[in-house]
Structure formats: structure tokens, C-alpha cells
Amino acid sequence: MIAILKNGTTDEQTAHLVSWLKQMNLDVHISKGAEMTVLGLIGDTSRVDMELLSSLEIVSSVKRVSEPFKQANRKFHPNDSIIQIGNVKIGGGYFAMIAGPCSVESEEQIIEVAQAVKESGANILRGGAFKPRTSPYAFQGMKEAGIRLLLKAKEATGLPIVTEIMNISALDLFTDVDIIQVGARNMQNFDLLKELGKTDKPILLKRGLANTLQELLMSVEYIMSEGNENVILCERGIRTFETYTRNTLDLSAVSVLHELSHLPVVVDPSHATGKSRLVPPMAMAATAAGADGIMVEVHNNPSCALCDGAQSLTPAQFDDLSHRIRKVREAIV
Amino acid sequence: MIAILKNGTTDEQTAHLVSWLKQMNLDVHISKGAEMTVLGLIGDTSRVDMELLSSLEIVSSVKRVSEPFKQANRKFHPNDSIIQIGNVKIGGGYFAMIAGPCSVESEEQIIEVAQAVKESGANILRGGAFKPRTSPYAFQGMKEAGIRLLLKAKEATGLPIVTEIMNISALDLFTDVDIIQVGARNMQNFDLLKELGKTDKPILLKRGLANTLQELLMSVEYIMSEGNENVILCERGIRTFETYTRNTLDLSAVSVLHELSHLPVVVDPSHATGKSRLVPPMAMAATAAGADGIMVEVHNNPSCALCDGAQSLTPAQFDDLSHRIRKVREAIV
Amino acid sequence: MIAILKNGTTDEQTAHLVSWLKQMNLDVHISKGAEMTVLGLIGDTSRVDMELLSSLEIVSSVKRVSEPFKQANRKFHPNDSIIQIGNVKIGGGYFAMIAGPCSVESEEQIIEVAQAVKESGANILRGGAFKPRTSPYAFQGMKEAGIRLLLKAKEATGLPIVTEIMNISALDLFTDVDIIQVGARNMQNFDLLKELGKTDKPILLKRGLANTLQELLMSVEYIMSEGNENVILCERGIRTFETYTRNTLDLSAVSVLHELSHLPVVVDPSHATGKSRLVPPMAMAATAAGADGIMVEVHNNPSCALCDGAQSLTPAQFDDLSHRIRKVREAIV
């Protein structure tokens, strides 16, 4: 870490600051120039409060040289992590095709969708049981019953399942869930992350709507520093001024996260765009960008002719997408 | 709520949609024009899933006529809500001067700061015991011990206290806390909000970094619909592309929230700007904009000469600000 | 266009508004419900000032049913436009591979790069002669001399050239330029757009850093309504809170623009990401998303070993990318 001191800083002030930094077990190299003094901080700077340091009267600016995240850092773990879920692998060349309905609604629905997406090549089933909703008056999911139905679909198809947790008090219900999802709104629910770090379940951590990629990796650090190394990152769109799509899918996140971290990265184009017709091109683009998987919503509601244009793909649309993704993957290897 | 159907929608499709809407206990008025068909939905539309409706193939767009929030809505509660905390009131002309350190660090520190800010006119003491931090390696607050020290400061000065909760499992520790703060990162931690709705504690709810004002009021709805009407809103800056300030303080939020809701609105310029020298002008601006209070960080650390320029004001700076705010308040009434 | 009137609007107020709207040659259908009155405006609503209408005291909200852009609108021109530049075509299945240096620096440089990228499959040469720079002290380009060198490179290789115009007074210099580029900062320089609309040159119009896709199409309207139909759209990243990449490349723009408009869409991953190592994956992703072309920076500076990691690709890196893009294109057809 580099701290640049303001012009006019006295020797006494510099000495004060250096002694404060040394109390944090840091070595400090002082480089005094004509126009500025630069302090080089050597040691474990991940514990230094960069904002506090920056805000000191005599400090002009502070710059990290090493990233503040460690466990997820590719520097200390050059090879891709491969996350194993039953006999499915994600990362390091293994591609996750995660599909399923937005919400679990009935046994018939979830089993039908599970069978359909499996047939088309999905290797993991998604389905919401606990649903975070902006409004308290909106459907909040089937909760415990929803998880039971997901487990039935898993039994029927052999597909491992991923579903979202909203509250650590519900953790017991997730014993047989294969991957626990943490949603965008909980990306910085640090207490929840810490508790999940004490389990050995694979965690699918979604990027928050206004969170930088570095903040995402710092949230991973909450999980991994507690001992759980099975983390899958998920880009699902960020909030910008553009209103035509629900969010703006940031596909450069795939490459950046691969550069900074060894963890697998999947992309959720359904939530990012909010429009089913944009899901296939964005899923293809994510694949071409090198994502380790995609996560898409698929529904099966033949009785509701109205729903055909909704955010979810039909099984037939997913089947078509699945073939096209395989072709893109063959083209890029 | 208005739903505009696409050109070319068949009568059968329209009939399907109308019957689906009627199942939700809505009256539907159909207005068929040459170029478009407009459905007017009458009844309790707060339960209608607007995103789902918008995403239907035959729907061109959907527009709410009435806001989806009710309990916090000024339409149904024209007078300003006044929140009573001991003998302090907020809202409806009563102004909250909330001050105190970022984190509680020691008994001496918190009592000294409490006495100083009280002397300068603060009527509520703030102080962090549980600290949400981007990094798991950063100081996470004194937790339970911090709350005990805040209670000592309350005893010593008579000031009611406000401190942040991060996890519902810690609720028991907040029995004697006067106002429970929900931080920006937890604004959409819906399970936490619901539990706080079951208490009768005043809740200070901060706007999330990427949340619209309507989303803030929907989060209030999670608290109020459970029975707790004592909610104080807090604008603390949103995330934008500008990096000179930590966040961008959105002061028009004060007027907009007063227009939409009857709840009091306080402003936190310390977290919004991240720079102590910007705190006084922004606190003055917030006051002139009609805020019901301000919340600022004040530290007292004579041994650390270095800290003078940090995000927090010194007691002397706060004293000066306090006098100037009083003058602005006199000017605007 | 739909205008929803507020509850409590009097009949007289409504009549006033209706007569004002009729003065604009619009038909107005009034649909009066119990809770709201809806006005349906029929006719050429592209001339209605939506902001003014929305801001009227009695108007609750206004909603466009038809898009405000016409010339670029796919509704009135269902087939893809194909832009012809010499013997190169863009759009409707024809893919533009646009490559070249950020700035033209010398005859040797531009000809060498032009030959190299042509060899690798580029069909259009890019190069900056007039450079918009944040700082007046930064290199502003070779200007007129730069254009002359581009024309030499065109002569040497047969590649058509694209270069940026910053000021209408320079238009004479662009007589032999094949495609005139309007940069992101000038996307809403309406006087410039209008003048370019009076020419018959193909215009490559870049999306502004904070402009919506609808605003981009409205800017196209400035060009097309003057008679020039040869417009190529370019997504080059938008400004968000994320700072790791220079901008955030919004690839869903490709699909959305194809949906709304018949014009070709190319993607510039070099400016979007600002990092050469992110250019290939984003170029591949753009291709998989269905872009009609990509535009990348390629430099050739063997004497400057330092520059190898800069934003531009080397000719060898471009050659590799070019092969991989061809494979992705084969996979998606």
C-alpha cells in the first residue's frame, strides 16, 4: 500500500503517522521527494482501514498495490477452482447449465420443468422457495414446502438443486440442498455470509446491484475466511440509468473475475435483462466471454397461454438455447 | 393501475388476461381504441406483480396510478408523523440533532463525546456497536460491549441512543436502545425488516446505495405492515459515477419523501460525503431543504492529532455547525 | 400516447387540456373511470413534448405507446438495413471487422497497421485524426495531416476508412473518408448531427456515456430526418459506478437495438474496457450476441516495447482474435 502525503506535511506529523502504522505491524518505507513524500507500507495491509487513512488531514491519497482479498485471489491460487456438486463440476473447463422456474409452485410444475431441462442438457436445477420481493404484499415463495418439492424433483431427475437463502435461521432447511444461493440484495449481509462460511455447502454468491467486483470478492472473503472454499460467483446485472432492460448485464465481469480470482463465474441473463427474448443472446454472449455456466429461468405452464412472453423461457426455447450454447462452447475452446 | 395492450392482441387473449386479473379481486375497465386497448385495474393493486404483468407477450406497458405503498403513504395520512423517543420528538416541526462517534471505542470516549455533543445541542446520541465492513479483516465493532457503553453514556447524559442492528438474532441486546438503525446494506433484508415490524421500537431506516425512493418506502412497508409505525427515513447518499465524494448525497430525496410519505426524514452527510470538511455545508443544505434532522459523526480523540481531518467532526466543529444549523432553521420557518 | 389524469381533476380542467391537445392535431379519446381518467392521444405524437405534458398539475403520468423515433424504427422498416461502403457491406448478415490504431501517428505506422489488419481479415480501417481529449494539454491528433495519411493507407490497401469528426467546420476534409464517426461525447451535438444528415456519407454514431438506447435512436433521427439513411450504431460502454473497467460494456444493447431498429450495430470493446486483455473476450461476446461488427484498436510499434500491454492489440493478437471471431460466427448462424 502506498500513502502519498500532502505538500507541507511536517516531519513531526510524518513521524506520528509512521509510528501509528508501525503499531499495525507494518514496515514503512519513506521516500521523500521535492514535491511529495511517499510512504510504502509493507506487510499485511489487508487489515488497514484505507478509508480512514485516506481521510487523514496530511494524506493526499492512498493506493493499494496488492488486492485486499486473499482467499479468492488468483495470485495465491493460480489454477482455476473446480467446485464439485455430486457428480457435477463447475469451473476449470466444466460448464454449469442451471435452469428451472423462478418460483417453485407445485410438485407437478417443478418435476415437469426439471425433467424437461434435464433432457435439454441442464445439469443443475434452480427454483425459488424463499423469494425476496420489493413489496411485502407480493408472493414470498412456498418457503419450506418449496424446498421439499425441489428435493422431490432432485429425486425424480438426479439433478442437484440450487435455491436461495434469505435468513440464517432457515439454514436447517437447506441440509439436502446442493448449492445455497445468496441473492444480490444479501451480497453484503455479512452475518449471513459468515454463517455460510462455517458450512461446507457450495455457495452461489450473486453480485449486488450496486457493488463493484472488488466488493464481491471481499464478500467472498467473509465466506472463505471461515473455512468454506466452495464459492461460485454470479454476475446478474447492475443498476444503471438505462431503463429498457431491468438491469445492465456487465459481461466484462466474467473476464475480470477470472483475472482476479480462481473461482468459477456463472451468468444469470434472466434477472439481468428481465425480458425472455434477450435471454438467449445474452446467454450466448456470456458463454463466448468465457463464463463457467449460465443460470436461466424456465417455466412450464401450458395452461397459462398468457405467460409465453414473460421473463422465463419455455422448455422448447431452452432446448434450442442449449444446443446453440454447446456450439459456441465448441467454437471457443 | 393501467395496462396498455399491444396492437394486434386478439379478443380471446384480452379475455384471458381480464379473467386472470379478476381472479385477483380486481375490477377491470376495458377501453378499446383504434390504436390500442387500455385496461384500467381498480381495487387493491398493491398485490399485483407489476413486473410479471409487464412481461406478458400481449402487454405493451403497465403504469401504476396509485403508489404500491400504503402505510407510509401521505395520501392516507396527510399529517406529518411525529416519532416520540423518550422526551425527544422527530418530525412535524421537531428537529433531531443526532451526533456521536462512528464506533464506540471505550467508556471514556463515548461518555466524553456524549457530553460534548449534548452541550452543543444534540438531542440523540449515535454510536456504532455492530459495524458492517466491506472486509472481514476490518474492525467489526465492540458488539454487545459497545451497546453496554452506549447505555452508560445514555445514563450519564440522558440522551436517547441510536445504534445499528445487523442480524435479528441480536435483537435481545437492543432492549434498552431507543432507536434501532437499519443500515444501507440491509435496506432490503426483508426478514430483518419484518422482525423489526413486530417490535414497537422506533426504526431509523437508511436508504440503500442503489435504491430508489419508492423502494425505500416499500421497505418501510415491510416494517409498518407488521404493526410498527415508528419509522424514521434516512438519506445517506447513493452510488454514482462520481468518485470525489464517497457517495452522492441526494437532497431532493428530502422533499420527495415528504411529498410521498408522512414519515420524518433525516440526513447523514458524514457517510454520504466521507470527508469531514463537506459535512457542515451538506448539513446546512439538508436543513434548508426541510430535513427533520441530521445525523453526523463526532469523535473526540485528543491523543490522535492525526485524526483531525478524518470523516468525523471534532466537538468544536460540531458546536459551530450546531449554531449555524439553528440559524438556518430560524430562517426557513 | 396515454395521459393519466389525477384524481380530482375537474371537467373544466380536462376540457382545457383536451382542447390544447387537439390544437396539436391529435385525436383524444377520453376514458373516465371511478378512480382515474385516461386520455388516449391518437395521431403523430412524436411532436408532443412528453416532459411538459407530464409536468402539468392535473397530469399524473404520461406513457408513450409508440416510440418517438420513426426513421430508425423497425416497425416501419422490418428488414435489416444494409449499409454499403465501397464493396463492403454492414448489417443484414454482413459483418464489419474494423481495426486500426487509436491515433494516426505517421505514414509508416498507418500503412503497416492497415496491411497487417487487412491480412488478418479486417475489412475497414479505423484511425483517429481529430482526437477529443479530456485535457487540452493532451495530444489532439494529427488533424488534417492524419486524414491525408489515412487516405494513403486506403490507397495502399483498398480498405475503406472510418475516422471521427468533432466539428462541422472540418467537414470538407472528410470528402474522401468512407465512414464519418461521431464520438460518444458528440452523440447529442444536434447541430453536428443535422449537418451530417445533409450528406450521404455513412455515419457511425457512438452511444454517449450516459445516454439511453432510446436517446441514441432519437439522435439517429436527427441524421435520418435530414435525408441520410446510412447510419451505423455503435455501443462502446456506458458510465457506471464500476471503476475496474473504464466503462461498462452493455451488450444487451445489441439485441435491444436490433429489436427497436433496422440499423446495423457494431461494438467497440477497446474503448469500453480500456484494457487490451479484455478486448478479445468482449469482442467474442459481442459477436455471439449478434453484433454486425466489431471495432478494435490495433497498434504496431515494435520500437516501443513498453506499449505491449496498452489498450490496443498487437497485430498478432488481432490475427488470433479474428480467427476466433470467425469461429463464433460460424457457430451462431
Next chain:
Amino acid sequence: MIAILKNGTTDEQTAHLVSWLKQMNLDVHISKGAEMTVLGLIGDTSRVDMELLSSLEIVSSVKRVSEPFKQANRKFHPNDSIIQIGNVKIGGGYFAMIAGPCSVESEEQIIEVAQAVKESGANILRGGAFKPRTSPYAFQGMKEAGIRLLLKAKEATGLPIVTEIMNISALDLFTDVDIIQVGARNMQNFDLLKELGKTDKPILLKRGLANTLQELLMSVEYIMSEGNENVILCERGIRTFETYTRNTLDLSAVSVLHELSHLPVVVDPSHATGKSRLVPPMAMAATAAGADGIMVEVHNNPSCALCDGAQSLTPAQFDDLSHRIRKVREAIV
């Protein structure tokens, strides 16, 4: 300027970089530590291309120590600049009350409004003659005729006038205009800025919708480096995800610009919020934040009863606001 080199940079690479930097007339101080090498660049670094330097393979990051703007920099000009317009002054304690209609519509309108706002205390008249509009089909202003009417209003009232220029070719029409406004969309129309820098007219430069404060000051540099020192800065809202207000007014810009620069800063709450009822509280807040003036839209259209709720204030509302602003100003001195 500080450049931090990556670990593993060879001595030869470092030597290459240093010699390249020295060619730019910079002194380079090399500070080699165990974990990193820091180069301190001394001299006129405003001409160094920071993006290029950052993008070099061996460079980890680059940090400016001194700001890249000079003419507008308070460091080299500690006292507030006072801009003189006829007998009106702005800055250094002098407050500009700029008011007038969005667009000039007729002689009667502009003179009536001018007289009304003058009576209420306005000291500068605003009015649009050239109007930048998102749509080519919207009213583009009265242009030359509009300027003539503004000059009549100036004659009638003695108020100096400010109006927007969109194109340098119209400069001749601005000979008798007192302040030339550059709108948000043209903040980075560098050729326009340079031409205005060659005049001695006061320039009111609005911040772009997606531009940082540093970019605003760099655009000022384009004007001032050509010799024109009469620049007034204007904050008018930035584009964020919030859609309730048209833009998000960033009032901390007032303090930040005062800190970084000696130039006066005015605030335009009309364009920022887009809603007349938000204009008074935001104008008061701007005043309390220390702005050197406000710029508000006032219309006078007694025949159009409908327009009462539009973005503009009525003369009566402006009169009330004007009194309240004076009281806030008295409170803060």
C-alpha cells in the same frame, strides 16, 4: 504523479520507461522497495497521458498527486474569482439570482417575465433561444429572433442576459449577450470550448450529465487556456438510477468545486429536478451549501391555466422563493 510498477518488472524495462518519461521533460525519482517500485514524476505532468501510462504492461497503477487542471485551480489562485457582468458581480460573496423562462416565446412574454423577476430581486435574466432537444421534432427555440427579444428585455429592464450557444457558427449572434451558456450536452464539445476561450465573454459552463467534477474543471481548462478567465460553473444534476426526479442534484459539488477551484458556482434546480415543487427547497439548499447563485425557470402564462404545475415557477412563487433565499443567505454569513 506516482507510477507504481508491477512486481517482476526488470531493470531494463524500468530503464525503458524512465527514458520515455524523461523525453517528456519530467524528472523521475525511483524508489525501489522489496515488494514494489515507485516512480515519482516531477515536472509538468498535466501533459502526461495517464490512461496510456496506466495501461502499460509493467505499470500496476498511476496516481496523480497534483490535479491536471491549472487555470481553474485554487492552489494557484487562492482568492475567489469575481466575474463582472455590467454592474452585476458573481462570486466572492456576490450572489447571482438568475431567472427567466425556459424558452423565449414572444416579446410580451419575455419582457413581462423580465420585469417580474427583476422586481422580485433577480439580477440576471435567462431565456432559451437555441434549445437542444432530444427529438428533432420538438420545438428548437426561436433562435436568432429569440436573442433579439432577449436584448429587448435587457433594454427594458437593464438586466444582463444569459442564453445558450449550441454551435460556434452562431457566435456572431451573441455579440450583445452578456453571458454565454454552454449546456450539459456540450460540456465536452472541446472545439466549441476552445472558440469561446478566444472571446472575453463570461461563460456559464454546465456540468454534463455523466461528468465528474474533475472533468468539468478540465473542460474549463479548454476555455481558460485560450485566454478567457471569465468562467462560471453550474451544477444542474447528474444522471443516476433514480427516476422520480429528472436528474439527481449533486449539491456537494458546490463545496467540492469551491475547494478545488476559485471560480463561482451556481446551481440550477429547475433542470435538475424537473418538478417546480422541488425547485424552492433545492434552491434554498443550494444557497445554504454556499452556492454563488441560483438559476431558475420562471414563466408567465396567465392564459394557460394548465401550466401552473410545470417545471417553471410562477412569478409569485419566484417572489416568495427570492425572499426566503435572502433569509437563508443572511443566516449563513
